[in-house]
Amino acid sequence: MNIALEHSYRLVPRGDMGLACDKDGVALGAADLVRFRPDARGARQREVRPAEKVGHILRAAYGAQPDEVVLHLHRGLHRVAASLEAGDLCRAGIGAVLLGFPDLEPGAMAKLAEIADLEKDGAAWENEPRVPARQAGGGQWTADGGGASTAVVKPAGNSSRAEEARPERLALPLDDGVYRPGADDPSLISVGAEEEEEPKSNGPPADFTRLQDVFPGLGNVPGLAIPVAPIDGFFGISGIASAANLDATLGQYYSLVAQIKAVDPRFVDEEILPPGGIAGLSREGRNNLIDSLRMQRAVAFYKLRGDVNPLQVETLRFLQKAVDKVYAEGVNEFNAGGLNVFLSREEAIGNFVDSSVRYLLRRQFDEYGLPYGSGAEITINNRDYDTSGPNRTYTVPDARIRDVSFDWTLTLKTISTPQIRGFFGADSRPWAVVIVRPSQLGQNNTYLIPRPASLAPWR
DSSP, X not given: OOGGGOOOOOOOOTTSSSEEEETTEEEETTEEEEEEEEOTTSOEEXXXXXXHHHHHHHHHHXXXXXXXXXHHHHHHHHHHHHHHHTTOHHHHHHHHHHTOOOOOOHHHHHHHHHHHHHTGGGHHHXXXXXXXXXXXXXXXXXXXXXXXXXXXXXXXXXXXXXXXXXXXXXXSOSOOSOOOTTTSOTTSOOOOOSTTSOOOOOSSOSSSOSHHHHOGGGGGSTTOOOOBOOOTTTTSTTGGXXXXXXXXXXXXXXXXXHHHHHHOTTOOGGGGSOTTTGGGSOHHXXXXXXXXXXXXXXXXXXXXXXXXXXXXXXXXXXXXXXXXXXXXXXXXXXXXXXXXXXXXXXXXXXXXXXXXXXXXXXXXXXXXXXXXXXXSSEEESOOEEEOSSSSOEEEOOSEEETTEEEEEOSSOOOTTSHHHHHHHHSTTOOSEEEEEOOGGGOTTOEEEEEOOTTSOOOO
């Protein structure tokens, strides 16, 4: 089996056909790779398989592996075990996923079950020598009688002497857990650093966390107030989750949770999971879960670091979904005769969309504990005053998040629209106005108008 041709970044429930990582340790099929036992004082102590045994398990599961692969995975298992011992299941899960263990085939499951049966009650683990105390890794299992761990990949069964001398080599080893753009699934965002370091989470992942990323054309139109369309795929159903792929959803879940905990250590992700876990969620449920985590990440960065960029991005994502949903409802209401019509069909549906989306956005901000209102840097249908002239004037953007105003509408608007120029003239001095229109209206439904150079500069 050529492992490298089958990338599988996921965890499975313990005993299933793949790698499991939970509070009790790490297991490949039925074979334990990391487990915990109480020490003499009753404290949890991690036990990591010696490299030799890791090589033996890998051979049973996937065929013989090069020594460097075994050593790499053995070091990775120690990092995962350290995270579990510290009680950080999220970091441990990320580390385990990034080890890149493929799923198992039925024959491999049977071989691993045999290994587990032979070591029933832990006798094999107990008889393994350990690194002496007060040395690096003291108390941990070792494969050479007390020194540093080494990988001795021995073939199983009645193999020839030649095979024992030179174990089978695959064309490529197991994946090293490093994410490579263009080569790996872009849905999985690596939060690891160099190969020998533990996974890190020092800020927002490399996804859409600024409107400048969502609207890449901004760099080509400095100082020009012309519409700029968002990048293709931004308004897909939760991006990664739109693929309805459990593996990808798990990868994004672990990444987002790690990002949130790096900012807010009090965050507890178990509170947002249903009893059946992510695997038990429908496609829509996975989409909603990822959307919720993105929003919680944005709120954490805003409240704890004062960084408003992720919140502006996630508000735009929320607004597009809300506008599309409410517009469809408005069309149905109009066709059923349920809307008051004074001027036109578009006016009636537009009024329905305006009020309904405002309600949904208020409810969204209330749910995440975001303060908003008159005089705040987050507003919903509040006056935005312009005191630069002799007379105090104001406009009323549908919403504003610090230095970006949002306007949801059925009508195409440009910098020539007096309302839009009024937004830019307000004391808040927004650097951009984002127009959100129903995607049902076709191309250019949503776009950003940057602040024109002819107006007072953004401050």
